[in-house]
Amino acid sequence: MARFIAEMPKAEFHVHLEGTLEAEMKFALARRNGLTLPYADVAAMRRSYVYHDLPSFLAIYYDGMKVLLQEEDFYDLAHAYLAKAASQNILYAEMFFDPQEHLKRGVPMEAVIGGITRARADAEKQFGIQSQLILCFVRDLSAESAMAALDAALPMKQHLVGVGLDSDEKGNPPAKFAAHFAKARAAGLKVTAHCDVNQENTLDHIRQAIVDLKVDRIDHGGNILQSPELIALAKRRDLFFTVCPTFSGRVKSEGQPIDVVRGMLDQGLNVTINSDDPAYMGSEYLNEVLVRAQAQSALTQQELVRIERNAFNAAWISEERRKHFL
Ligand code: HPA
Numbered sequence: 001m002a003r004f005i006a007e008m009p010k011a012e013f014h015v016h017l018e019g020t021l022e023a024e025m026k027f028a029l030a031r032r033n034g035l036t037l038p039y040a041d042v043a044a045m046r047r048s049y050v051y052h053d054l055p056s057f058l059a060i061y062y063d064g065m066k067v068l069l070q071e072e073d074f075y076d077l078a079h080a081y082l083a084k085a086a087s088q089n090i091l092y093a094e095m096f097f098d099p100q101e102h103l104k105r106g107v108p109m110e111a112v113i114g115g116i117t118r119a120r121a122d123a124e125k126q127f128g129i130q131s132q133l134i135l136c137f138v139r140d141l142s143a144e145s146a147m148a149a150l151d152a153a154l155p156m157k158q159h160l161v162g163v164g165l166d167s168d169e170k171g172n173p174p175a176k177f178a179a180h181f182a183k184a185r186a187a188g189l190k191v192t193a194h195c196d197v198n199q200e201n202t203l204d205h206i207r208q209a210i211v212d213l214k215v216d217r218i219d220h221g222g223n224i225l226q227s228p229e230l231i232a233l234a235k236r237r238d239l240f241f242t243v244c245p246t247f248s249g250r251v252k253s254e255g256q257p258i259d260v261v262r263g264m265l266d267q268g269l270n271v272t273i274n275s276d277d278p279a280y281m282g283s284e285y286l287n288e289v290l291v292r293a294q295a296q297s298a299l300t301q302q303e304l305v306r307i308e309r310n311a312f313n314a315a316w317i318s319e320e321r322r323k324h325f326l
Pocket residue numbers: 016019054061166167168194196247276277
């Protein structure tokens with residue numbers, strides 16, 4: 001089965017570039033940028049990656065990305081992910097990035113998008129992997145900060161395919177960003193939003209993402225399995241779900257926990273499987289995540305093929321390009 005998974009042509013839609021920043025690269029970038037990190041070595045840094053929920057994860061993730069300062073840092077980050085992805089037979093990837101965090105440190109938007117874009121072009125030439133970029137709003141920062149990031153990015157919108165919404169959901173419902181999403185859609189960008197599992201007002205957030213933000217996809221979204229009405233709405237809109245089983249594979253419920261991938265398959269929802277933040281999740285990239293998901297959700301080979309077909313159908317590409325992949 002592991003060989004079948006490794007050899008299967010794959011696509012990935014839910015991966016945060018800053019979440020692919022491996023400990024080795026963090027040390028290398030810190031050295032290059034004259035920063036000192038409070039860890040003796042790579043092993044000690046990895047041992048500090050201990051979290052038990054979304055906020056405790058995010059604290060580690062945001063702290064880690066402080067070494068990203070120059071255009072070439074973003075180049076190296078994106079290039080390393082794309083090389084790894086290509087080595088796992090991922091043919092196409094759409095990658096999130098969190099520019100507000102970099103703008104806060106004084107890094108210009110041009111350096112962030114410029115470095116990533118250069119890496120995408122080189123990786124396509126070197127490894128054949130195609131990719132696009134999704135700007136995420138950091139929902140626990142202010143609405144003004146998100147709008148400033150969007151305005152800074154729109155002049156470079158030819159390098160973006162869409163916008164997303166990530167970070168801490170508590171007190172930060174999708175509706176807070178309705179104006180941002182409307183502006184992004186008016187600029188021709190696609191839209192998606194995180195509705196992580198088991199968060200505050202989680203079903204309300206899924207509804208707002210669909211109705212107020214008019215998303216094309218939902219990132220995670222496992223709690224939808226608790227609402228037949230929202231399942232019907234998602235099917236009417238033909239929405240795709242980018243599930244990351246490492247972090248959000250199970251929904252808490254009163255009886256048994258619900259397995260998200262199995263539940264979505266059984267409900268006929270368009271489920272895809274993704275790695276999220278592999279550098280912080282045991283360095284498990286898509287192949288390893290799929291191996292784990294196969295066992296956890298008892299997936300057959302036919303179901304794995306269906307999941308990867310869903311993935312290529314979820315891609316924000318022209319129908320011409322899609323035909324080429326399918
Ligand atoms: N959820 C929310 N925000 C994030 C995540 C995630 O899984 N990864 C990086 N930012």
